[in-house]
Amino acid sequence: AYTTKVSRNANIAKLQAGYLFPEIARRRAAHLLKHPDAKIISLGIGDTTEPIPEVITNAMAERAHALSTVDGYSGYGAEQGEKKLRAAIAATYYADLGIDETDIFVSDGAKCDISRLQVLFGSKVKIAVQDPSYPAYVDSSVIMGQTDLYQQDVQKYGNIEYMRCSPENGFFPDLSKVPRTDIIFFCSPNNPTGAAASRDQLTQLVKFAKDNGSIIVYDSAYAMYISDDSPKSIFEIPGAKEVALETASFSKYAGFTGVRLGWTVVPKELLFSDGHPVAKDFNRIVCTSFNGASTISQAGGLGCLSPEGLKAMQDVVGFYKENTKIIVDTFESLGFNVYGAKNAPYVWVHFPDRNSWDVFAEILEKANVVTTPGSGFGPGGEGFVRVSAFGHRENIIEAARRLKQLYK
Amino acid sequence: AYTTKVSRNANIAKLQAGYLFPEIARRRAAHLLKHPDAKIISLGIGDTTEPIPEVITNAMAERAHALSTVDGYSGYGAEQGEKKLRAAIAATYYADLGIDETDIFVSDGAKCDISRLQVLFGSKVKIAVQDPSYPAYVDSSVIMGQTDLYQQDVQKYGNIEYMRCSPENGFFPDLSKVPRTDIIFFCSPNNPTGAAASRDQLTQLVKFAKDNGSIIVYDSAYAMYISDDSPKSIFEIPGAKEVALETASFSKYAGFTGVRLGWTVVPKELLFSDGHPVAKDFNRIVCTSFNGASTISQAGGLGCLSPEGLKAMQDVVGFYKENTKIIVDTFESLGFNVYGAKNAPYVWVHFPDRNSWDVFAEILEKANVVTTPGSGFGPGGEGFVRVSAFGHRENIIEAARRLKQLYK
Incomplete structure (x- = not known):
């Protein structure tokens, strides 16, 4: 066959297998091919299942209809998002935290923003991640x-700092042992462990970043699941605006996984070493590589942040939190050590000394339940599986029944 | 002020001023600040103005409402887009061209896909662009x-091949003088010149790419505006599948500039030098950096491709094409040489020996009409302005009146 003379991007060639979730979808499909009658329950990918509250979809339908009218039509919006939505996000989630509406960049989701942030930082930085x-x-x-290349022996890529988070350290890294990196990705409540960092821990993290001159990319996509007094935003920590930006999403609050809407906060106070504001360059990336979230999704965002919308989102979150409790009770009744769950829609179940892909396969084959193998999240996830609490109640109950059967 | 120790990305520092269209918006806003009563007409950014046909918005509203039902709810979709939409795009635009639905990647727009394609190719490639x-x-x-750095004297970045397209060469580059590059960005009908390449010219281009082992990134975002027998897709040219991919959009057909929906075709036949399929790596980028277009926008795309939707889009395109004729007649009656327009919603007006930002300022200040300075599209655009045909009819007529006043 004819081949071009364009070399494949060597960085992409470094990636191992497929991206985790499509890989799980592939294995699920293979299982279904072998067992066409299997009634599979997916507690894997973390995909929302409950209908979006009507107050929110009505706002989207209304905007869609308006686009057929001369007065209601709008074309290109501001790449950074509609002023009204940016203001509503600032007022709802960052009141009294010194975050201004102009610090908010509305997006089509946290995952998309993470990639845009990487383009912003470029190829010369070194990152740290929770492991x-x-x-x-x-x-x-x-x-x-x-x-650098993937190292099979340790299951890590070279030149990334993996900050081990385990039951032994309460899922918060021992920062005294972490070397400086330029960027620190930090997700709290964490996906997959479900652990939310406390105010004291986040204060340590901000101090660590400040001492090192690092930038924290704080992922707060699950903040509304917090039940205790853990901070819901990194900007609750004094001084965080000088060392952190924050990415967030409507996906897990309003069931917007398919609607696509999130935001990233880049405070004006966050500066590169030469004094140039990070927000200014991020704005350039957003304007060059992105054209704004769908206006209809943004109308949905405004629906979410109305008084009725906020109440409705609380109910959705509450429903999934009840699911979480059922899953926790199931595994605990079987004698497993279970983590997370209190502040997150994820249950992190310990299978000591077992390969997590083997456990994944066992649960899929014997219970027709899809989970996510812990090692898919890094070597520190080995010996765990993540069980997602997103599901219809009857499916959660049925999955619990099958798991009890399997591990009784 | 405190600064982090993270260096600013040196590549972003190379960029000149703001991205073109936000820069124009800034100048427009500055003009309005000075003249608060000015009735500005925007023929600048190329933003659609006409309401979206109801058959399309009804489809979106219906999907929005369905998301509030147990049966109609869906979360994460396939990152590559809904199977039904991919199939409809393949059947509508690529029938008999050997393009399969699995070659189609649905996206949130061509601009976003261009950046994802650059991430796919990486930092080691050299590109060519029309100038x-x-x-x-x-x-x-x-x-x-x-x-490399921007070179002020020639107004070009180092290590990009600028293929001059001017009235002298019929807006098609003299390929015998173009050195090999890895990637060739080629937009037809072209933005900003409005020129559509003929079948013979595109056959030359495909042969040029094949001889050099280059990849063509073909941007066909304006294909529906073609009135003559110029190809609407690069895949109409035999052999193109081995050297080209194509990016397209609903923005200028259905007024989806704010709704956000497009697609990119990456044929399985397109291979890197080591034989690895480009589509396989693009799929990895899409899965890692993107979560699919909004399901509501995708429902709109299905509305667009229904028989009524296709007819309605033709009417929208026809309306803007009538605008184009008014603008062409205006400038020709004033003695200007005018290009493009026949196959595109853009009129490329020649102001010989004048600085195009000066002409932009003159038209803004004296006629309160926003255009786009040609030099914003590359040094080859100097001495031209682009006039967009997107606008309400009465605004187009009023802009024509003012331009006649200004240049009579």
């Missing part, structure tokens, strides 16, 4: 050329 | 580190 953590941080770093 | 051309090709190349 385990959401795989998009590491994979986007590899793609941008920030890393 | 003048849509600025996102060059700016995204600079951001990815493919270029």
Whole structure:
């Protein structure tokens, strides 16, 4: 066959297998091919299942209809998002934290923003990640050329700092042992462990970043799941604006995984070493590589942040939190050690000394339940599986029944 | 002020001023501040103005409402887009061209896909662009580190091949003088010149790419505006699948500039030098950096491709084409040489020996009409302005009146 003379991007060639979640979808499909009658329940990818409250979809339908009218039509919006939505996000989530509406960049989701942030930082930076953590941080770093090759023996990429988070350290890294990096990705409540960092821990993290001159990329996509007094934003920590930006999403609050809407906060106070504001360069990336979130999704965002919308989102979050409790009770009744769950829609179940892909396969084959193998989130996830609490109640109950059968 | 120790990305520092269109918006706002009563007409950014046909917005509103039902709810979709939409795009635009639905990647717009393609290619490639051309090709190349510094004397970035397109060569580059590059960005009908390449010219281009082992990134965002027998897709040219991919958009057909929906075709036949399929790596980028277009926008795309939707889009395109004729007649009656327009919603007006930012300022200040200075699209655009045909009819007529006043 004819081949061009264009070399394949060597950074992409470094990536191992497929991106985690498509890989799980592939294995699920293979299982279904072998067992066409299997009634599979997915507690894997973390995909929302409950209908979006009507107050929110009505706002979107209304905007869609308005686009057919002369007065209601709008074309290109501001790349940074509609002023009204930016103001509503600032007022709802960052009141009294010194975050201004102009610090908010509305986006089509946190995952997309993470990649845009990597393009912003470029290939010369070194990142740190919690281990385990959401795989998009590491994979986007590899793609941008920030890393060396994958090292099979330790299951890590070279030139990434993996900050081990385990039951032994309460899922918060021992910062005294972490070397300086330029960027620190930090997700709290964490995906996959479900652990939310306390105010004291985040104060340590901000101090650590400030001492090192690092930038924290704080992922707060699950903040509304917090039940205790853990901070919901890094900007609750004094001084964070000088060392952190924050990415967030409507996906897990309003069921917007398919609607696509999130935001990133880049405070004006966050400066590169030459004094240039990070927000200014991020704005350039957003204007060059992105054209704004869909106006209809943005209308949905405004619906979410109305008084009725906020109440409705609380109900959605509350429903998934009840699911979490059912899953926790199930595994605990079977004698497993279970983590997370209190402040997150994820249950992190310990299978000591077992390979997590083997456990994944066992649960899929014997219970027809899809989970996510912990090692997919980094070597620190080995011996765990993540069980997502997103699901219809009857499916959660049925999955619990099958798991009890399997591990009784 | 406290600064982090993270160095600013040197590639972003190479970029000149703001991205073109936000810069124009800034100048427009400054003009309005000075003349608060000015009735500005924008024929600048190329933003659609006409309401979206109801058959399309109804489809979106219906999907929005369905998301509030148990049966109609969906979360994460396939990152590559809904199977039904991919199939409809393949059947509508690529029937008999050997393009399969699995070659189609649905996206949130061509601009976003251009940046994802640059991430796919990485920092080691060299690109060629038509000069003048849509600025996102060059700016995204600079951001990815493919270029050297900007050279003020020639108004070009180092390590980009600028293929001059002018009235003298019928807006098609003299390929015998173009050195090999890895990637060739080629937009037809071209933004900003409005020129559509003929079948013979595109056959030359494909042969040129094949001889050099280059990859053509073909931007067909304006294909529906073609009135003559110029090809609407690069895949109409035999052999193109081995050397080209194509990016396209609903923005200028259905007024989706704010709704955000486009697609990129990456044929399985397109291979890197080591035989690895380009589509396989693009899929990895899409899965890692993107979560699919909004499901509501995708429902709109299906509305667009229904029989009624296709008819309605033709009417929208026809309306803007009538605008184009008014603008052409205006400038020709004033003795200007005018290009493009026949196959595109852009009129490329020649102001010989004048600085195009000066002409932009003159038209803004004296006629309160926003245009786009040709030099914003590359040094080959100097001495031209682009006049966009997107506008309400009464505004087009009023702009024509003012221009006649100004240049009579």
